[in-house]
Amino acid sequence: MQATIQSIEAILVDIPTIRPHRLSMTTMGLQTMVIVRVTDSDGCQGLGEATTIGGLAYGPESPEGIKLTIDHYITPWLLGQSLDSINTLKVRLDAVIRGNQLARSGVETALLDLQGKRLNQPLSVLLGGAVHSHIPVLWTLASGDTERDIDEARTLLESGWHRDFKLKIGSGALMEDVRHVAAIKKAVGDRASIRVDVNQAWDEATAARGMAELQAAGVDLVEQPTSRRHPAVLVRLAEKFQIPILADESVADGTDLYNLAAAGFGGAVAMKIGKAGGPARALEQAVVARSAGIGLYGGTLLEGTIGTVAALHAWSTLEPLHWGTEMFGPLLMKDDIVDHPLTFHDNGVALPCGPGLGVGIDEGKLSEYRRQSV
Incomplete structure (x- = not known):
């Protein structure tokens, strides 16, 4: 039956x-x-x-x-x-x-x-099979306080949990944000990759000035500097600067990415199972990205362990995963609702191997x- x-x-x-x-x-x-x-x-x-x-x-x-x-x-x-x-x-x-x-x-x-x-x-088998059992995970420095973020980054580097960091900027004045980022990059030096996420906060003129400053400071990647409603701006910025742009809110599914690539965008794309409508549809973007020469990045909406594990099973099927992932959501929360929390170590996280997601309530x-x- x-x-x-x-x-x-x-x-x-x-x-x-x-x-x-x-x-x-x-x-x-x-x-x-x-x-x-x-x-x-x-x-x-x-x-x-x-x-x-x-x-x-x-x-x-x-x-x-x-x-x-x-x-x-x-x-x-x-x-x-x-x-x-x-x-x-x-x-x-x-x-x-x-x-x-x-x-x-x-x-x-x-x-x-x-x-x-x-x-x-495991869920990864249903999606074609995992090629990674350990997936790189960055950490977001988002307290807004420079010294606190530097201390946090140094502690995480010494612990071996993370070596890639993303800074949330865009809510303050441009040069204040730039100084904040530059100070953190100087403090960690070559020991860590520093990326920034502007969350659509800049117009094109501000983004052009900001990206020039961030490029000079040694930042490796700029995520969604301008509004998702103006994809042509991302294309122009990507053509103007050597520092790669990560398209996030501009791309929800494979069609969005195809249209952006057809307009001339290079850079990278932040895949998210939530904005795509599920793990399988998120992976459709990877097919388009490979065809267009666009880098892959496993993004998050700061999900808890259940949503994070679902995304990890999807990202585990991808080779290469050019920019790693930011599946740190469970670490941002004071507690968890699963029976076996994820194991974060060596700048990444271990993929659960049990049936389905591999975690329970x-x-x-x-x-x-x-x-x-x-």
Whole structure:
């Protein structure tokens, strides 16, 4: 007898961060995750996660909206459906739901986890097979305080946890940001790679001046310096400077990347399972990137362990992964809701090897951090 989808549960979970995490559009002191749990007719369960940054500060989907979408729109279309083909379920959703990529990603991840558990295979096998069992992970220095960020970077370098660092800038005056970045680069020297993320905060003129200064300071990569609405600006900046540009918000899926590459963009792309609508669709960008000579980078929406592991399984299938990943989300949070946290070591993280995602829920922690009302 074929297994069918018996229930889908979307749970809001609020976990404080270890320190304020400052971005150009908001400062986070709390991360809200939407944990998705799919149960089949045999009683097996799959886990997924849909997470964004700062409520509605980052994008059009809020945690509360994601839960509503899953509860009231996605679940009715999937209940009772066979689990034999996840692609068939995705086509079914495509016919009735537009957008809502984060909600889709959480559900797709849970379905893949469930399928992996039923087949007794890791999620990476379902995506073609892992070529990496240890994946490089950078750390974001985002306190906004130069000396504190320098101390944090030095501590992490000495511990062996990270040797690549990204700085969140764009919320302050241009030259203040440049001085902040340059001081940190000088402090760590050649021991670490320094990248910056502007989160769309600059116009073209500001970006041109800023990138000239950052290039002179020895910065290795500049992420999304200008608005996603103006992809031609990214192309012009990429042509003007030797320092590579990482396209993030400008690229959600393979079509976006194709259009950007066709316009002449080089640089690199930040793939994210959330903005693509799931692990499988995120990997479609890698095919386009390889064809266009664009570098690959595994991006994050600061997911907890469940969402992070889903992305890691996807990134583990890619060779090469030119710029590594930033799957440090669980390290930013004061606590976790999984039974076996990830193992971060040697400037990266070990890929879980159990069936599906390879992690499970700690029911006590889930109960502790679960939001009681919406």
